[in-house]
Amino acid sequence: MGDSQYSFSLTTFSPSGKLVQIEHALTAVGSGQTSLGIKAANGVVIATEKKLPSILVDETSVQKIQLMTTNIGVVYSGMGPDSRVLVRKSRKQAQQYYRLYKEPIPVTQLVRETAAVMQEFTQSGGVRPFGVSLLVAGYDDNGPQLYQVDPSGSYFAWKASAMGKNVSNAKTFLEKRYTDDMELDDAVHTAILTLKEGFEGQISSKNIEIGIIGADRKFRVLTPAEIDDYLAEVE
Amino acid sequence: MSIFEYNGSALVAMVGKNCFAIASDRRLGVQLQTIATDFQRIFKIHDKLYVGLSGLATDAQTLYQRLAFRHKLYQLREERDMKPETFASLVSALLYEKRFGPYFCQPVIAGLGDDNVPFICTMDCLGAKELAKDFVVSGTASESLYGACESMYKPNMEPEELFETISQALLSSVDRDCLSGWGGHVLVVTPTEVQERTLKGRMD
Numbered sequence: 001m002g003d004s005q006y007s008f009s010l011t012t013f014s015p016s017g018k019l020v021q022i023e024h025a026l027t028a029v030g031s032g033q034t035s036l037g038i039k040a041a042n043g044v045v046i047a048t049e050k051k052l053p054s055i056l057v058d059e060t061s062v063q064k065i066q067l068m069t070t071n072i073g074v075v076y077s078g079m080g081p082d083s084r085v086l087v088r089k090s091r092k093q094a095q096q097y098y099r100l101y102k103e104p105i106p107v108t109q110l111v112r113e114t115a116a117v118m119q120e121f122t123q124s125g126g127v128r129p130f131g132v133s134l135l136v137a138g139y140d141d142n143g144p145q146l147y148q149v150d151p152s153g154s155y156f157a158w159k160a161s162a163m164g165k166n167v168s169n170a171k172t173f174l175e176k177r178y179t180d181d182m183e184l185d186d187a188v189h190t191a192i193l194t195l196k197e198g199f200e201g202q203i204s205s206k207n208i209e210i211g212i213i214g215a216d217r218k219f220r221v222l223t224p225a226e227i228d229d230y231l232a233e234v235e
Numbered sequence: 236m237s238i239f240e241y242n243g244s245a246l247v248a249m250v251g252k253n254c255f256a257i258a259s260d261r262r263l264g265v266q267l268q269t270i271a272t273d274f275q276r277i278f279k280i281h282d283k284l285y286v287g288l289s290g291l292a293t294d295a296q297t298l299y300q301r302l303a304f305r306h307k308l309y310q311l312r313e314e315r316d317m318k319p320e321t322f323a324s325l326v327s328a329l330l331y332e333k334r335f336g337p338y339f340c341q342p343v344i345a346g347l348g349d350d351n352v353p354f355i356c357t358m359d360c361l362g363a364k365e366l367a368k369d370f371v372v373s374g375t376a377s378e379s380l381y382g383a384c385e386s387m388y389k390p391n392m393e394p395e396e397l398f399e400t401i402s403q404a405l406l407s408s409v410d411r412d413c414l415s416g417w418g419g420h421v422l423v424v425t426p427t428e429v430q431e432r433t434l435k436g437r438m439d
Contacts, residue, residue, distance in 0.1 A: 102324035109313060 011122045011129065021129055022122055025078075025151035028131040029163060032077040034198060035064075036162035036170055037135040038191050039146040043184035043214035044137035046075040046146075047191040049164075049199065050209045065211040065221050069094045072107055072138035073211045073219035077164035078151075079131035086130060090114045107138035111147040111155050119153025133163045139213045166198030173197050184214050192234050205231065238339045239360075241266060243414025244276060244289035245376035247384060247405055248345040248355045250369055251397035254425040255353040257285050257345045258405045260376070261433075262417040263292055272417040272438070280306050281316040282429070284346035285422060286326070289374035290360065291339035298338050301329060319346030319354040323364060330362035337361055341373040351426040376415045379408035394423050398432070406436040 011021045035048035048064050065075045066083075068090045076083035093113045097105040114134065121127045129151040136147045148163065149155045160178045162170035173194050182190070188210060196203050205227035213219040222230075245260040263274035277287040278299045286302065288295035305325060309317055317325070323344050330338060337360045345355045357371040358364045365371065369388050372380035383404040392400060402421055409416040419434035 100325060100328050101321045103318070103321050106313060112312075 009123060009125055010127070019122065019152070022152045025129040025131050026133075029078040029133045029151065030165070030167065032079070032132075032164045034162060034164040034166040034170060034195065035075045035077045035135060036160070036174070036191060036194055037075070037137055037146045037148075037158065038160040038174070038178065038182070038187040039137075039144050039158070040182045040184045040187035041180070042144065043139065043187070043212060044144045044146050045184065045187045045191050045210060045212045046073060046135050046137045047188075047195055047208060047210040048075045048077070049195060050207050051200075052207070059206050063209070063221065065209050067219055068110060068136070069104060069138075069219075071104060071140060071213060071217040071219055072110060072136060073213060073221075074134050074136050075209075075211065076132040076134050078133060082130045083132045083134065086114060086117065086132065086134065089117050104140065106140050106142065107136065107145045107147070108142075110138070111136050111149060115149050115153045115155045117153075118149060118151060122152060135161065135163065137211065137213055137219070139215065139217045139219075144213070162194065169198050170194050184212060188212065188230055189234055192230055196234075203231065204228075236266070239290050239341075240375050240414060242290070242292040243412070244292075244295075244374035245380060245405065245409045245412065245415035246276060246287040246289045246341075246343045246373040247380050247401060247408075248287065248343050248357075248371050249384070249388065249392075249397060249401050249404075250353045250355055250367075250390075251423075252391040252393055253347075253351055253353070254394045254397060254423060255345045255347065255355060256394075256397045256401045256421060256423045257287055257343065258401045258419055258421040258434075259287050259289075260374075260405070260409045260415040260417065261420055262415055264414060267413075269417065275420070277420060277422060278303070280322060280346075281310075283351075283424065283426075284317065284319055284322055284344075285424065286322075287343040287345075287373070288340045289343070290341050294338040294340045298329070298340050298342070302326065305329070318348055319344060319356075320348070322346065323354075323356050323358075327358055327362035327364050330358065330360060334361060343371055343373045345371075345424070347424060347426060374415060376408045376412035379411045380404065383408045394425055394430070398423050398430070402432075402434055406434060410437050 033049040037046040134149045160174040205224035210222045248257040259276040263271040370384040
């Protein structure tokens with residue numbers, strides 16, 4: 001695996017007890033586009049800004065929100081390519097679980113395995129931590145769930161959370177607006193309003209992406225037409 | 236001489252009304268010689284899930300140890316017991332892993348699901364599942380057991396009647412098989428309790 005000089009782990013402890021590479025990874029996440037998730041009483045919604053580098057980019061070809069299984073979806077803040085690697089690994093793990101038990105993987109188990117992968121990359125030789133935080137939204141026998149997974153490999157269950165550029169404003173806004181008995185539709189409205197808070201420019205169905213999962217346990221990304229409807233209701 | 240007939244065994248599981256029963260013989264032999272008359276073939280995985288393993292005794296014991304290991308890890312990770320269907324899929328996967336050097340066992344799995352609906356199934360030594368709504372059998376006495384169960388079984392039996400039926404089916408079948416017998420071991424499982432009983436049959 002290359003020169004012995006480079007086979008140590010990049011995440012070695014600093015004298016203050018921190019893993020500096022992970023701190024830097026979190027900074028990479030913090031400067032990524034805002035994304036957020038809200039858990040409602042009957043489902044979960046996740047949403048993200050979709051700011052493209054130029055108007056010439058075909059926005060229909062870009063999809064930031066992806067499925068891990070039919071009933072678990074994920075959105076990220078940070079480096080897109082890193083999130084693709086994680087989604088690929090998680091999809092495989094979910095299918096391996098199904099092959100063994102013929103049962104769809106519970107959300108907590110998939111989150112734990114994804115987090116384990118991210119942790120591996122903080123304690124191996126010749127690799128760097130992932131530059132993404134993930135928001136995983138799923139619905140299984142334990143109801144709707146929302147988890148955040150960080151580059152360090154730690155994961156937390158949230159009722160509502162945000163990541164990326166506008167995180168502190170977004171979280172404050174969510175803290176004020178969140179109620180435990182929110183329905184999925186209300187949650188989508190709240191998600192849009194939260195994104196709008198820190199949005200630079202005009203919000204439209206072309207520059208945000210929203211994914212929802214309800215009691216039907218089928219995660220899906222909303223079409224631009226559906227987003228337009230929600231935006232109209234919010235205006 | 237088939238490897239499956241080396242130790243001798245008889246296993247049967249039956250579905251009743253909101254309950255199930257699983258029964259086995261107690262003989263452990265080395266071909267024609269009887270070594271033990273108190274051999275355990277039915278193992279508990281959790282309160283509502285039992286697995287019986289017929290065939291080569293050493294493989295039955297090793298396979299049980301592997302299954303208990305997997306289930307304990309599952310319980311720790313997922314903080315819940317395995318459903319019987321899930322467990323059956325796991326057993327099937329473990330057996331198929333050894334496709335070209337199999338465990339010489341035929342499992343019989345019996346359990347109560349989350350909603351207390353009884354579940355039974357059996358599979359061959361390579362993991363081909365066979366689900367049944369009424370009864371499943373396994374072991375050297377399986378042919379006799381099929382006949383006995385087919386004629387004695389009725390659906391929706393209460394635990395007491397189920398116990399009687401499965402015991403009669405087991406004892407009459409092992410009496411026709413020289414490699415199994417020396418008594419019987421019957422467990423009747425309902426959502427609230429488990430009744431374990433030992434049967435005295437022809438001791439030969």
